[in-house]
Amino acid sequence: MGEPTRLLIHGATGRMGRALLRLCAERDDCRVVGAVSSRSPAQRxxxxxxxxxxxxxxxxxxxxxxxxxxxPGGFDAILAACLARDSAxxxxxxxxxxxxQAALRQAGERIGVLWAANFSLGVALLEELVERAAAALHGWDCDIVEMHHTRKLDAPSGTALALGAAAQREGAEPRYSSVRAGDIVGEHLVQFATAGERIELVHRAGNRxxxxxxxLHAALALARRGAxxxxxxxxxx
Known part of the structure; x- marks a missing residue:
């Protein structure tokens, strides 16, 4: 194994930042060299x-x-830092x-950049499957049902809209339904239906x-890619 990938965590005190610090500590292929948060740290x-x-x-x-x-207020600075250091x-x-968003796309001409609303690898694959199904099932009804915890205010979820956009790229016209109940981490069902048959594609998140x-998977993979x-x-x- 070569040298571990050096990571900078920006937004280190948030929920995702804390999870990244914890999970990276359990791996040998990456090393956090710095953690950045909006406020001055209590410990250096x-x-x-x-x-x-x-x-x-x-x-x-x-x-x-x-x-x-x-x-968003901190995004310009981290993008500028990556460009200055030729880092992804x-x-x-x-x-x-x-x-x-335009600045991020332009930065892709010089460095590797990746933005996603949802970093579940399963959802990434689901999006591809939805696109393939919509391309093959012209004229079928397309419905997307998303379920989340009661504290989530936006509906449909960003992930549901991304899945719908994947279906629309191949001519489907998705309809959306949202459920807010209990402590559901996240569930997305995409259904294609026609007379006498239907196909359901489902992803369920068990934890955050x-x-x-x-x-982390994306960061390690991106480190091996070009601009x-x-x-x-x-x-x-």
Whole structure:
């Protein structure tokens, strides 16, 4: 095995950031060289990892890939840092403006970049299967049912809309239904139906660690790629 991939975690005190720090510590193929959060850290070094505030991002050590789960207000700085160091960027920050999305695509001409609303590898594969089904089943009804915990306010979910977009690319016209109940982490069902038969494609998330694992998978795969704007499904092969 070669040298471990050097990771910078941007948004380290958030739920995803904490999960990434915990999961990376259990692996030998990656090493967190810096953790960045919006505020000044209470401790400068935690478990051997130096911590920085967002204002101190320029002083972070060299890294191969940054994993960003922060807020739109911090996105420009981490993208600029990656460009300055010729390092790749994996981001799951939501709410990016059109200008920020355009800047990310442009950055793909120089470095590897990957943005996703959902880092479940299973959902990435589901999106591909939905696209293939829609291409083969012209004229069939397409319905997407998503279920989440009661605290989730947006509906349909971003993942449901992404699955619907995959179906629309092949001519389907998806309809959406949303359920908010209990502590459901996330469930998405895409159904294609016609007279006498139907096909159901389902993904169920059992815990939230799957998203952090998917982001780590994407970061390690992206470190081996050249410049370009990638999707999570591009990292499955």
């Amino acid at each position: 070094v935690v478990d051997g990892i130096p911590h920085f505030s967002a204002a101190e991002l320029g002083g972070a050590p060299g890294f191969d890939v940054a994993i960003d789960f922060s807020l 960027l994996v981001s799951g920050t939501t709410g990016l403006s059109e200008a920020q 660690d799957i998203f952090a694992r998917g982001a 370009g704007a990638y999707r999570l499904r591009d990292m499955l092969a």
